[in-house]
Amino acid sequence: MIDDIFAKRPKRHVQDLNIVPILDMFTTIIFFLLLSTGFLEYTKLTVPPSKVSTITDPVVPPPLAPKIILAKTKREELRLFMFWSGENPGEVSETFKPLDERERREAILRISDKFARDFSAKYPKEKSLQVGLGSKLPYQDLISVMDGVRDVMSDLVLISHHEADARAAGTEPDPELPTRASTNKKSTEQGTNG
Amino acid sequence: MELQLTAMIDIFSMIVIFLILGSVFGASEMVVPEGMEIPRSISKEGAESAPRVTITREFVQISFLSGVYPIQTFQTDPVTVTSEITRLENEIRGYVQRLPAEAKTSGVLLNVIADRETPYENIFNVVKIFRKSGFETLLFVAAGEERNK
Numbered sequence: 001m002i003d004d005i006f007a008k009r010p011k012r013h014v015q016d017l018n019i020v021p022i023l024d025m026f027t028t029i030i031f032f033l034l035l036s037t038g039f040l041e042y043t044k045l046t047v048p049p050s051k052v053s054t055i056t057d058p059v060v061p062p063p064l065a066p067k068i069i070l071a072k073t074k075r076e077e078l079r080l081f082m083f084w085s086g087e088n089p090g091e092v093s094e095t096f097k098p099l100d101e102r103e104r105r106e107a108i109l110r111i112s113d114k115f116a117r118d119f120s121a122k123y124p125k126e127k128s129l130q131v132g133l134g135s136k137l138p139y140q141d142l143i144s145v146m147d148g149v150r151d152v153m154s155d156l157v158l159i160s161h162h163e164a165d166a167r168a169a170g171t172e173p174d175p176e177l178p179t180r181a182s183t184n185k186k187s188t189e190q191g192t193n194g
Numbered sequence: 195m196e197l198q199l200t201a202m203i204d205i206f207s208m209i210v211i212f213l214i215l216g217s218v219f220g221a222s223e224m225v226v227p228e229g230m231e232i233p234r235s236i237s238k239e240g241a242e243s244a245p246r247v248t249i250t251r252e253f254v255q256i257s258f259l260s261g262v263y264p265i266q267t268f269q270t271d272p273v274t275v276t277s278e279i280t281r282l283e284n285e286i287r288g289y290v291q292r293l294p295a296e297a298k299t300s301g302v303l304l305n306v307i308a309d310r311e312t313p314y315e316n317i318f319n320v321v322k323i324f325r326k327s328g329f330e331t332l333l334f335v336a337a338g339e340e341r342n343k
Contacts, residue, residue, distance in 0.1 A: 019199050026206040033213035105234065135315035139308050140233040142317065143336050147236050158332075161315045 064126050066119060067159065068112060068149060070141055071134035071168030079168060080108065080145070082115040084123075092118070105144045112148030120152040129153040132164035224335060226307060227255075233310040235336035242333060244303035245289075249312055249320050258289050268319040283327045290328035301330040308334075 066084035073079050073095065081093030094111050098104035116129070129149055133142055146156055224241060226232055227248060248255040254263045259282075267278055290302055304324055308317055321332055 019203065022203065023199070023206070026203070026210060029210050030206065030213065033210070037213060037216070109236070133314035135313060137314050138310060139312045139314065139317050140310035142314055143233040143235050143310075143334060146334070150237065158318060158321065161318050164314075 064123060065130065066123075066126060066128075066153075067130040067132065067167075068115060068145060069132045069134075069159075069164045069167050070108065070112075070137060070145055071164055072137060073168070078104070078108070078141075080111050080115070081167075082112075082119060084119070086123075101140075105140065108141055108144040109148045112145045113151065116149040116152045127153055128155040128157065130157045130159045132159035132167075133161060134164050134168055135161035224305065224307065230307075230309045231311075232307060233334075233336045234339040235334075236339055237336065238338075241305070241335060242303060244305045244333060246305035246307055246335075247320065247324065249306065249308035249316060251309065251312060251316070254320055256286075259285055265316055265320075268316070268323060279323065283323060286324060286327035286329075302328055303331050303333055304329040305333045305335050 064084045064086040066082060068080070068082040070078060070080050075097075077095050077097045079093060079095045081091060083089070083091035092115055094115075096107050096111070098107050120126070131142070131145055131149070133145070149156070224246070225248075227250065230248075230250060246257045248257075249265070252265055254265060254268065256263070263282070267276070267282070293302065304321075306317070306321060324332070
């Protein structure tokens with residue numbers, strides 16, 4: 001009897017968790033994720049549907065219909081200009097010659113941002129802007145212009161390269177006229193808005 | 195001596211969580227052809243799942259239509275519209291009409307994927323056909339970039 005009481009109890013055996021399959025599963029998931037995922041972050045710029053507006057009342061001033069156009073000049077410079085109609089039509093433009101692709105992107109972004117902000121300060125209700133480029137200008141330039149104006153102009157509409165080329169040819173300064181040759185960046189502003 | 199597995203499992207778990215959170219599953223169908231460099235943008239908007247058109251210097255590929263179209267197909271002036279363009283417009287229009295109503299709730303979207311050096315004239319000529327055929331909103335796909343202050 002006493003022997004029974006003090007008999008050595010069998011040791012409690014804690015069973016080890018089998019983690020090998022867990023490790024296998026984790027490894028498989030990691031490989032699957034590594035092979036299937038893309039780390040490049042894509043972004044997008046949205047061009048909303050175009051609108052058709054009809055003017056019925058002749059007393060009402062024409063719509064502003066602001067446009068921003070980037071074109072190449074005969075001097076192989078880039079010219080960005082923004083113009084609008086309405087009661088007080090106006091135009092701003094800036095010519096520049098970037099040295100490399102990065103500088104080009106940043107210059108387009110900076111100037112278009114400035115033009116859009118100045119315009120928006122004058123006409124805060126106008127949120128639609130038409131964007132056009134010269135026919136041979138790269139797609140990257142379009143994205144840079146859109147990046148620049150998107151903060152203040154939410155509705156962007158693409159316009160034909162024919163219109164951009166024609167406008168650039170029509171407003172391009174005469175190459176025979178003296179210009180500030182010492183600098184590769186020049187700015188002009190005209191318009192009657194205040 | 196027994197191998198200490200707890201730390202290893204911790205690391206594995208963290209890697210799995212990092213990969214799950216860092217993955218872009220929605221844009222995984224955004225196939226950029228080899229050798230194509232998409233433009234860079236500071237836009238913070240995420241990509242959306244939509245039919246896509248890929249534009250290179252030589253050809254145009256449409257995700258919902260089979261075949262590859264030479265870029266010259268789209269270089270038509272408004273007066274001389276070729277029969278090929280008319281046929282393509284009808285095919286696109288048919289696709290848009292067949293889209294389920296829920297796919298049109300935020301407008302009919304189109305992802306535009308193009309090389310950053312593609313001339314604007316090519317981009318415009320191609321997207322013009324899609325706009326005419328019923329696509330309402332164009333999403334220009336670009337690679338994200340931080341804005342320099």
